[in-house]
Each structure stands twice: as C-alpha cells, then as structure tokens.
Amino acid sequence: MYVFFAVLLTALAISSVAFASAAEGHAVFTSENVMNYGLRMLNFAIFAALLYKFGGAKIKDFFVGRRDGIKQDLDDLQSRQSEAEKKLKDVESSIANMAQEKQQILEDAKAQGEAIKAGIIEKAKKDAEALTEQAKRTASNEAQAAIETIRGEMADMVIEAAEKIVAEKLSAEDHDKLVDDYLTKVVLN
Numbered sequence: 001m002y003v004f005f006a007v008l009l010t011a012l013a014i015s016s017v018a019f020a021s022a023a024e025g026h027a028v029f030t031s032e033n034v035m036n037y038g039l040r041m042l043n044f045a046i047f048a049a050l051l052y053k054f055g056g057a058k059i060k061d062f063f064v065g066r067r068d069g070i071k072q073d074l075d076d077l078q079s080r081q082s083e084a085e086k087k088l089k090d091v092e093s094s095i096a097n098m099a100q101e102k103q104q105i106l107e108d109a110k111a112q113g114e115a116i117k118a119g120i121i122e123k124a125k126k127d128a129e130a131l132t133e134q135a136k137r138t139a140s141n142e143a144q145a146a147i148e149t150i151r152g153e154m155a156d157m158v159i160e161a162a163e164k165i166v167a168e169k170l171s172a173e174d175h176d177k178l179v180d181d182y183l184t185k186v187v188l189n
Contacts, residue, residue, distance in 0.1 A: 003063075004056070008048055017041060 015037075 004048075004052060011044060011048075012041070066081070
C-alpha cells in the first residue's frame, strides 16, 4: 500500500513539472489549464484505482511471493552451506584419520607377517626334527640289518673255516668216533 501511494505522489510530482513546462509563456493558472490538469489527475487516479482494483492483489502477491521466494532461497542456501561445512569437517577429519588408519593397517600387516613368519619357521623346525628322527631310525634299521647280514656272512665263513680245519685234521677214525659219540648223546637225550 505504501509503495502504491509513493508511486502516486511521484507521478503527480512529475506531471506537475511537465504541466508547468508545457505552460511556459502562458498563464499557469488559467481555468482551462487548471481544468486540463484536473482531468489529467482524475484520469491518472481512475487508472491507478483500476490498476489497484484489478491487478493490485496480483502485483502484491507477485512482490510478496518474490520476497518469500528470495527468503526461502536464502534459507535453503544457509542450510546447504551448513550441510556443506559439516561435510567438509567430516572429510577433513577423515583425511586426518587416514594417516592414523594407514599407520594402523601397516602395523597390523607387519604383525600378521611376523606371525606367519614365526609359524613357518616353527613348522620348518618340526619338519626338520621329524626328518632327522626318521633318518636316525632308518639308519639304525639299516645298521641293524647290515650287522645281521655281516653276522650271517661271518657265521658262514666260520663254518667253512671250521669245516676246512676239521677236514684237514680229522682222520677217518676220529670222524667215526665223533659220529658215534654224537649219536650216543642224541639217543640218550
């Protein structure tokens, strides 16, 4: 409403100046000039009243809606700015935490690697001990088998040597006497 009256007064002032400049050289307040000026003012007032009656609400709504739209846009911008600042702080904190997370991941990986290394070394030691024990058993078994083989071969050699000695030193009479003694012992037992 205030805007309407301000525009009306400005239009009246401008029309007064225009009327005064048009009447230069003539008498300013003649009845014809005053009547012409009055009709113009009445014409302007009717035009302004019709404009206000038919378009005033729409003009008012336009300017009020525009003002509300601008206010809403500013509120939206402020809320988006606060959200953006919050997201920026979150990103900055995550970037700051990223170095700590990286260090933690590296330490975890190193500890895991050391644990795996220790497990591999322990398993290798157990496998080596098992292989050593198995080799000792195999060597012991092979040594025992070799000793048994050597004993058998020695027994065969002793028997052969004894047969040779007995065959060389034993006469036919001694042989018969040994056989008789042996048979006597076998029969008696």
